[in-house]
Structures are given as C-alpha cells and as structure tokens.
Amino acid sequence: MSSAVPQLAPAAAYDFEVARHKLNDCRFLPAADPLGVPLQADEVQLRIDKFAFTANNISYAVFGEAMSYWQFFPAAEGWGRIPVWGFADVIASRHPQVREGERLFGYLPMSTHLRLLAGKVSERSIQDVSPLRAKLAPVYSSLSRVLRDPGYFPARESEQALLRPLFMTAFLIDDFLDEQAAFGAEQLLLSSASSKTALGLASLLRRRRRGEVIGLTSAANVGFCQRSGYYDRVLAYEQLPALGGGRPTVFIDMAGDGGLLRAVHAQFGERLRYSCMVGGTHWRQRETQHQLPWPRPEFFFAPTQLRKRQKDWGAVGLEERYAQAWRPFLLSVGAWMRVVQRQGVAAVEKTYREVLDGHAPPEVGYILSLT
Structure with missing residues (x-):
C-alpha cells in the first residue's frame, strides 16, 4: 500500500x-x-x-x-x-x-x-x-x-452527481430488458443490491412488473435494501440456494464476484434466460470465467444502448423519457440516502x-x- x-x-x-x-x-x-x-x-x-x-x-x-x-x-x-x-x-x-x-x-x-x-x-x-x-x-x-x-435542480446537485449517471445506466438496462420482454423471465435477480445502480434499476424494474425483483446483498445490508422499497424480496448471498432453480431467471450482476456468478449459473442452468454483467463492486473476487453453463455472461455497455435509443427516439425524445423516469426516483432517494x-x-x-x-x-x- x-x-x-x-x-x-x-x-x-x-x-x-x-x-x-x-x-x-x-x-x-x-x-x-x-x-x-x-x-x-x-x-x-x-x-x-x-x-x-x-x-x-x-x-x-x-x-x-x-x-x-x-x-x-x-x-x-x-x-x-x-x-x-x-x-x-x-x-x-x-x-x-x-x-x-x-x-x-x-x-x-x-x-x-x-x-x-x-x-x-x-x-x-x-x-x-x-x-x-x-x-x-x-x-x-x-x-x-x-x-x-x-x-438540473440547483438544490439537488449532490444527488445529481451521485445518482444521475448511475440511473442512466439503470434506465438503459431497464429499457433493454423491456425491449427483450425480460427474456421471458419470471424473476429478475440483482447482485450487489445495495449499490446505487442496482437500487435505481430495481425501482424501474418493479414499476414494469415483468417479474419478481429480487435483490442479493450481504447479510448486513438486507434490512437497508428492504427499507428502500424497491425490491419485492431481498436475500443475503448465502440464501441464494433458497430460490431453487425452477423459475426462468435473468441475472443482473453488479458485483463482479466470479464465485457468485458461477453459483448462479450452476443453480439455474437452462432456466437462466440471460446473464448480464454490469459492475465490479466485489473486485477482489473477480476471476476469469471458463466453461460456465449456458448462457454466456454478456457485459452491458450503456453507450451502445444509448446510441440505439438516440437513433430510435432522437435526442429530445430520449431526454424526455429519461426525465420522466428520473424525477420520481430523485424524489424517493431522500428516504434512504444521506x-x-x-x-x-x-x-x-x-x-x-x-x-x-x-x-x-x-x-x-x-x-x-x-x-
């Protein structure tokens, strides 16, 4: 050091x-x-x-x-x-x-x-x-x-700096999953559920009601994630086996923990409809993934989806849709963020x-x- x-x-x-x-x-x-x-x-x-x-x-x-x-x-x-x-x-x-x-x-x-x-x-x-x-x-x-x-709200500069870029990522993931009809999943599983990107995404996914929104986090953060009100259910990482493997599932990996990624793929097998890699909060546990059960994890690069929607909706249309999603989330964060x-x-x-x-x-x- x-x-x-x-x-x-x-x-x-x-x-x-x-x-x-x-x-x-x-x-x-x-x-x-x-x-x-x-x-x-x-x-x-x-x-x-x-x-x-x-x-x-x-x-x-x-x-x-x-x-x-x-x-x-x-x-x-x-x-x-x-x-x-x-x-x-x-x-x-x-x-x-x-x-x-x-x-x-x-x-x-x-x-x-x-x-x-x-x-x-x-x-x-x-x-x-x-x-x-x-x-x-x-x-x-x-x-x-x-x-x-x-x-932009002058009195909310701190919240904008902390959350708007992360919420844009969440907005684009939510849009991508909606475009794909959530790959037919009945549950959407988010790791590192206490992260600010995951909280934003959970709020959007729950509004869509395309499936049960489940957060995975450390045992110490279960209560916090539950109090946010964005998840249908929150589990500690060690409780993952309790989900079984029978429901079609999408996994959105905010943690970058190779062991957890392998465990999710092994548990859900062919029921895992899509595996999305977003972040690396558990950077020390990263490992190269070889011979993971299908499907192959795909890294979500937000600018790619952003460019697509700029072309589809135009810059003004994208801005309007984003603002409609951003404002209610911004109003809700005072309940959990300091x-x-x-x-x-x-x-x-x-x-x-x-x-x-x-x-x-x-x-x-x-x-x-x-x-």
Whole structure:
C-alpha cells in the first residue's frame, strides 16, 4: 500500500492517480498551472468544483483496460486517473460560445482542473473534441450546460452527481430488458443490491412488473435494501440456494464476484434466460470465467444502448423519457440516502480506500472536492 500526499499550496493544481494493476496504491501528483499555458483557439479551462465517488467508480478502475476508461484522462505508465461525475466551472475560455463562469456537469478526472477542446457546442451541451477523447464514447465527452438542462435542480446537485449517471445506466438496462420482454423471465435477480445502480434499476424494474425483483446483498445490508422499497424480496448471498432453480431467471450482476456468478449459473442452468454483467463492486473476487453453463455472461455497455435509443427516439425524445423516469426516483432517494461532503486530499484518499475496501455504508453518498 502506498500513499503520497504532497504538501501543496491551497491554490495548487494536482491529480489523484491509482496503480492500474494494484488498486490499493494511490498518489497525488502536482499538475501544471492551469493558466500557465495560454489557451489555444476553442480551448476551455475548467476548475473542478465537486464530484461523486461510489462503487461505480471502482468498476471504472476494474474495467479500465477492457473498456478504455483509462484512456480518457492519461497518466504515467502503469497509473490511471479514475473518471468521476461532477460539476466544474469555466475559469477561462477561447470558444466564442462558452463564457467564463458557466457551470457544467459531466465526466471528469479526480483532479482540480481540466482543459478541453470545445466542439459541437449546442444550447444544452459542450463536446470535448480533443484528439484523445474524440475517439471514445461520445456520452463520456459531453458536458451538460446545467442552466439549460431540464433535469438540473440547483438544490439537488449532490444527488445529481451521485445518482444521475448511475440511473442512466439503470434506465438503459431497464429499457433493454423491456425491449427483450425480460427474456421471458419470471424473476429478475440483482447482485450487489445495495449499490446505487442496482437500487435505481430495481425501482424501474418493479414499476414494469415483468417479474419478481429480487435483490442479493450481504447479510448486513438486507434490512437497508428492504427499507428502500424497491425490491419485492431481498436475500443475503448465502440464501441464494433458497430460490431453487425452477423459475426462468435473468441475472443482473453488479458485483463482479466470479464465485457468485458461477453459483448462479450452476443453480439455474437452462432456466437462466440471460446473464448480464454490469459492475465490479466485489473486485477482489473477480476471476476469469471458463466453461460456465449456458448462457454466456454478456457485459452491458450503456453507450451502445444509448446510441440505439438516440437513433430510435432522437435526442429530445430520449431526454424526455429519461426525465420522466428520473424525477420520481430523485424524489424517493431522500428516504434512504444521506449525502456526506468531504474536502481536501486526505479526505479524498480516505473515501477512495473506504469505497475500494467495501466499507462505505450503502445509505451514504460521498461528494468530494480536492480544493
């Protein structure tokens, strides 16, 4: 385990990095003065104000190589900058349609600052078209102009940073499963049921009523998941055998626990109609799966379904459908989520280790700031 927190001046710029293949190792590195190099045409300099950190960000690190998450914000060989969702303010701009002082929401690094090349600027968003990010999924390079965002509520910025990106994933999984008529399943089984993505998905699946929505979680989190009101039933992992294997089942795996995945496939056999891999909250238990009983687990990549629906419904149609799903969920989260705000390098490292080690309480949502 390593940690290198430099003694930095309050106004200094710096980045938080983790070792790609040893996630326990992390460090803070001083970054260049954000305004020390003059902006080029269409460049915009951001100061990152605050961002959410959840188990979803650990999944970004776990799947960093396979899903190209490390490529968004480069680091030294062997190191990576974990992407987060949060808010940033424009402190300098050389794009005629982007003004200083504007507030943006989007996909950011765990850093104090970010410089981007603005392109495809619309009333509601700014696309970073810098050569590195232009090659990656557009959903991750688009920043929302919050004052023109119909889903933005100034008093709910923390909830937006914590839940909106995760809920978008949940929304797209729910849409995909509905499109497939839930593969004829009578029950939908979600692992890591206390995770915020799973809670959002459970709320949507239960509204559809395509089958019984069952959460799997640790024994300590059963009560919390039940109190959320999103599940028809919640079981501890060791109670999985009690479900038997006779009902057609869809498994949505938020945990990334290879042993659990194997156990589910073995228990349900041909009754397992679809196996969907989403996250990696149990990253230490990951293992390569060979010779699993059919069906082969399929990784759900949200941008693929997003692009499909943008084509089917158009950008405005997608936004309207998403807003209809998002608003009731947002109104319900106060019953189970408590926002905790932390500031400074020591607090960011502490939170990273808590979430990495699985010690973050499920009812807590962390909002972090490096400045």
